[in-house]
Amino acid sequence: MRLSSFVRLLPWLLPVSAAVAQTKPVTSAAPLGALTVEKIMRDPAQWLGTSPGSVAWSEDGKRIYFTWNPEKARRDSLYVVAPTGGTPRKVSLTEQRALPATTGEYDRPYARKVYEKNGDIFLLDLKTGRPCRLTNTADRETDPAFALQGQLISYTRANNLYTWNPGTGETVQRTDFRRGTRPAGTQPTDQSEKFLRAQQLALFEVIRHKEQDARARAQAQKALARLGPKPIYLGTKTVESIQLSPDGRYVTYRLVQEPATEKKAIVPNFVTASGFTEDISTRNKVGAPQTAYELGLYDIGRDTTFSLGYQDLKGLDEQPAYRKEYQLRPTAPAPADSVKKASAAAKGKPATELRRVVPYGPFWSTDGQRAFLVVRSADNKDRWLVSFDPATQKIGLLDRQHDDAWINGPGIGYDQGNVGWMPDSRQVWFQSEETGYSHLYAVDVTTGRKKALTSGNFEIQKAQLSRDKKTWFLTANASHPGEQHFYHMRLDGGPLIQITSRVGGNEVTVSPDEKTLAVRYSSATKPWELYVLDNKVNGTGRPMRQLTHSTTPEFESYPWREPEIITIKARDGADVYARLYRPANAAAQGPAVIFVHGAGYLQNAHKWWSQYSREYMFNNLLVEKGYTVLDIDYRGSSGYGRAVRTGIYRAMGGKDLTDHVDGAKLLVDKYGVSPQRIGLYGGSYGGFITLMAMFTQPDVFRAGAALRSVTDWAHYNHGYTDNILNEPYNDSLAYVRSSPIYYADGLKGALLMCHGMVDTNVHFQDIVRLSQRLIELHKENWELAVYPVEDHGFVEPSSWTDEYKRILKLFETNLKPPAGAAGSSGN
The missing domain is CATH 2.140.10.30 (Dipeptidylpeptidase IV, N-terminal domain)
Incomplete structure (x- = not known):
């Protein structure tokens, strides 16, 4: 399922002339030491550090703005830094009010920019940096654009289109959309009423005179009135995306x-x-x-x-x-x-x-x-x-x-x-x-x-034309499915020329003059930081200049493991990518855990910092305790093309699940894991796969932790589910084969279920229905932990800690032999 990623788009982007102030460095009193759930599930801002986000350039290219939180506050703030370096400084609220929005539209010469800010429309002169406010009303104006080849500015207000003329200052309403239906006329329509009206006009002169006067007044008012746009009656519909040709x-x-x-x-x-x-x-x-x-x-x-x-x-x-x-x-x-x-x-x-x-x-x-x-x-x-x-x-x-x-x-x-x-x-x-x-x-x-224009067994993940319309700026995974790089390409196609060189993830924002790149970069073991790089073709391998340092000494004191990227040969011959974490001295016939990422259409077996940072650290903790950990980009994951993306069509819990079963077999055959000591855990779609695994593959997985799980796809939303399983009343077979609630009778191993009670994505009702099903099936080896204040994505450190202590206990209890038993690893 799609897990929405909310990005703050704050209004900014004018040159800031104030001197760069010093920011206190992030410090920590003691090294991290051995991992515990309590340590890694703390508020990340308090001990790990907060990476920069929402990167944007000032319109003159002299500043880079981004959200950041080196102060360990409850929320991120807006910061600014020069691309040449220096200490980033926090942008005051007064400065923020003067900054234009990051979004908007430029005219053809890139001399002006029109944008909306707080419901009003502004026109920015890019040469002088001076904004002109076009509206200041209680209504909200939106969707500003240049019209008539830049002669007018158009925008919408109250679901109608307006234009403003910079030369004359005139504002013109271009549409008149109205709710409801066109009013009925004043002339009678009933035959009896028509007869009576005609009779009155024929008999009484005073009525004829009044009728003539009324028609004359109406004609005079119409002649004097401003010619307005045609009323367009919408009935019960609404209108959106209004634009002038x-x-x-x-x-x-x-x-x-x-x-x-x-x-x-x-x-x-x-x-x-x-x-x-x-x-x-x-x-x-x-x-x-x-x-x-x-x-x-x-x-x-x-x-x-x-x-x-x-x-x-x-x-x-x-x-x-x-x-x-x-x-x-x-x-x-x-x-x-x-x-x-x-x-x-x-x-x-x-x-x-x-x-x-x-x-x-x-x-x-x-x-x-x-x-x-x-x-x-x-x-x-x-x-x-x-x-x-x-x-x-x-x-x-x-x-x-x-x-x-x-x-x-x-x-x-x-x-x-x-x-x-x-x-x-x-x-x-x-x-x-x-x-x-x-x-x-x-x-x-x-x-x-x-x-x-491009071809090959890789994806173009982002594409934009340069301002001179001669070059493509592309982001792609051409070198490896788990690497993300920035490229140039000729307008008419041709070879991709790689600009970034560091292995990992490179998220690029191009400067207004297109000579410099603001790069948010991370590797598998280091969270995202902000860098700058010259946007030159003949310079691959040049070092990027680092502008931020977000992680704390406590976080940096631990030797975080870089997972090995491996491929699993699935039963249908497909190559499935995965992250593998192994103990330095793995015990023969030791335990293993498979982490199942969420979202379905998401990539996690890559070479940059995982958005599942807590799970990444928990996997490190499991390795400390002697577990081999596997993290699979199963069928349905992103980054691998259409066949992988649609591999779950009409059968969620099909190839995506057998990829995990094949991964478990690889752990046994190649890495010496005991087939009796394999567990798995995951949240959201990962929780769904965990349930399907525990219900339909009970001899493969001995224990599983299903977090915020979909249990019945007929109860999920339309936008996601209809694409994959069609409608439940048209394709009931797809829903039956894909929903864990139909397979609950197969549970044999130990199952932990965790769910937030105010989950507005996968509703708490989902796990309640499955719990009732397990009760009626007389299943015993399961438990449900509920979190009264948590939505789909947990927020409170106390909830994270409680949840993962339960998960660790589940694995330690069910995947390891009793202390002192033969073959015990002693962990």
């Missing part, structure tokens, strides 16, 4: 129809300031009615609105391949306002129901002459790039990516993905998994010719 002739927008009824799951919160139980409304469950979307177009010149149709999209009438297993008829008709029926019936052919779609865009070329849309099927099995002509409301196919499983991958995601125009305004660039790995492509909108 470059020539000012059209307004495009997306209409959103929420389901008429939507039942939300409730999570009770028991430990509250009020002393009363408080309910948290969270989300619906997979298969619930979903939001419908359509693209609207307002032709200003013709004062007319249109809704775009998609009936000619190739493959839109195709039903998902999995339905053949059920021999089902096509799904029920989709709402007419979302996707219209094909015109086949009018041509004498049976009508076919079309799948719902979600439109994104339009995306306009630099010269403003062409536009394209990204259209995705609501079931996420198709993604189309189409040309778009607002004058005719016609679309033309540029590219179709289809997947019988679901569309995703780096630069693709679940929305429009990473797309844009090449500088010639004829070609559209985008990313696709067409070859099995996410790569960069360009397609000519006039000829339809498509070209692959």
Whole structure:
């Protein structure tokens, strides 16, 4: 499941002239010594240190801003440092209020930037560094952009589009969207009322005069009134993504129809300031009615609105391949306002129901002459790039990516993905998994010719064009699946030229003049720090200049183990990557633990600092105690292309679980581990795999700790689950084969389950239902530990400590022989 990563995007980025102040170095009184759960589960800010994050350059390139916490405060703060070095200093709140937002839009010459800050719109002169405030209202203005080739600034307020003219200062409302339906007219519609009205006008002169006066007043008021935009009535829909075409002739927008009824799951919160139980409304469950979307177009010149149709999209009438297993008829008709029926019936052919779609865009070329849309099927099995002509409301196919499983991958995601125009305004660039790995492509909108700009058995994880539109700046794992480097490439493709050189993870933010790189770098044993590097092609191997030092002497005093990256040959022949931790003097037939990372689509067998830092340290503790530890990037993990990503389609707990069983076999066959002393643990998706392992592979795994686990996928959210298992009422077989609750009768070993009671992601109800199932099955060798104040991601050190002391006790009790028994390692 996707575990959301919340990144603070604070408003900043103007030059800071104040002198760099000294920051107190992070100190610690004593070395770490032997590891204990109490030591490693403390607040990381208090003893490990907090790495810099949310890196951004000032607009003049003279400062680098980032969030940091060397003071060991409860929250990170904004810091600034010069790229030439020096001691980072904390940015005051007064300074922060003067900084522009990191996000925004630049004009074509990169002379101005328009952005939103605290609900108001600002225009920044990049040469002088002076911002101009365009709005100062109680309403919130958003989505600022340059319009009419930079002549106007557009933005939205109260779901309507406005423009501001820098030359005249005039603000113009461009749309008039209104909730509800158009008011009925004043003329009677009933036949009886029409007769009475006509009779009154024929009989009484005074009534005729009053009618004439009223018509004259209305005509005079209309002539004097300012000509405003056409009222567009939305009914029960809402509007979003409003934008003005470059020539000012059209307004495009997306209409959103929420389901008429939507039942939300409730999570009770028991430990509250009020002393009363408080309910948290969270989300619906997979298969619930979903939001419908359509693209609207307002032709200003013709004062007319249109809704775009998609009936000619190739493959839109195709039903998902999995339905053949059920021999089902096509799904029920989709709402007419979302996707219209094909015109086949009018041509004498049976009508076919079309799948719902979600439109994104339009995306306009630099010269403003062409536009394209990204259209995705609501079931996420198709993604189309189409040309778009607002004058005719016609679309033309540029590219179709289809997947019988679901569309995703780096630069693709679940929305429009990473797309844009090449500088010639004829070609559209985008990313696709067409070859099995996410790569960069360009397609000519006039000829339809498509070209692959990158290729190979690796992923393009991030792509952007240089400001002069001559060079690609790419982040990829081309050298090794577990390494992340920054590359240059020619506009038209060609070899990737590696710029970063240190083995590990390199997260790069390019300076405004594109001469310098701010690099957040880490290795497997060292957390992220901030560096700078010259953005030069012929300089691979140059040392990076370190700007921050975040870790404490206490953390640094321990010899953290660098895991060995190995491959496991899975039963179907696939190479599965994993991290291996081994004791220096491993005992023959010793114990082993497999850590199962969460999120499903996530990579952890890599060469940089793991986001599972506590688990990494706990794995070191286990090695101290004589355990061999394996950490597998099982099927479904990221970093390895489409086949691995979709390896769990319709069978979670299938290949992802057998990868762990194959890993356990490798531990026995190659590393001398006892087949009777293997356990596993993991949280979220890792907890789900742990449950499936304990229930369906009881002879392989003797003990397992399942943390914040999904126990029944029919109770998880729609956005994640529907892609992998489809809807429960359409693909019940996938849910039965994938949900641990159906296999609970297979439990033999020792099972520990831990769950936060205010988990708004995987609800506490999930583990309660499984507990009742275990009770009814008369299972005894299990326990449930609950954490009353914890959400999905634990926060409190006391909760982390309690949880991992229980996990350690589980393994020590069940995976090691009794003290003094033959073969005991003595740990």
